[in-house]
Amino acid sequence: MMGISSIILFALVLCAFMCLYRIGRGPSAPDRAMGIDILGTLIVAFTALIGLHTGKDWYLSIALAWALLSFIGAIALAKYLEGRAYDE
């Protein structure tokens, strides 16, 4: 069981490095914003797995807050790219 879970966590870390590659390399600004959004979703999955492994439920609180904050960040960046004010 320990071997399988460490393989799964390693695969998620690999995904996070792919997102970091896109954030650093991305030719345009929407590429970088998208990389940050996907990275946030991956971190939610990673935190939930750590919460299952350790049995502590406050890890899932972190995941919940991270999901909602990542969504607000993506919406704000999209509004900025579109060239509009935040209250339109």
Place this chain on the structure above:
Amino acid sequence: MNDNIGAILIGIGVIFDVLGCLGLVRLPDVYNRLQAATKCVTLGTCLILIGVVVSAGWDAEPLMIKSLLCAFFIMLTSPVGAHALARGAYRSGVKMCDASVVDDYAGSEALEQYNKEVTLKSQPAAIQEQQHA
């Protein structure tokens, strides 16, 4: 029994995540990358969270309920954020790759209305500058 089902769900979710991030690295265009990464990573993360729900079970009730809530919010917010990002990318003028064949949004009414709004908003500032000068 529950542990095995949860482990299988988590494994499928991780496979979806890895494939989505591979698309994020390999595809040629912002829009291609957005559709590959968003769909795969949303489904993969929801499967991982549901796997956590199944393996936690009723023994760890707060873990299970929070994980279910988290899956619900991810499924609700991630496609909306990706759609807003794609629209922002198109309107900020990011080009499609050379192999794309169709662009229905280019001559549509919605884009014309948006362009009209932007020019209307920038006009009063220009007039004010002229008056000051």
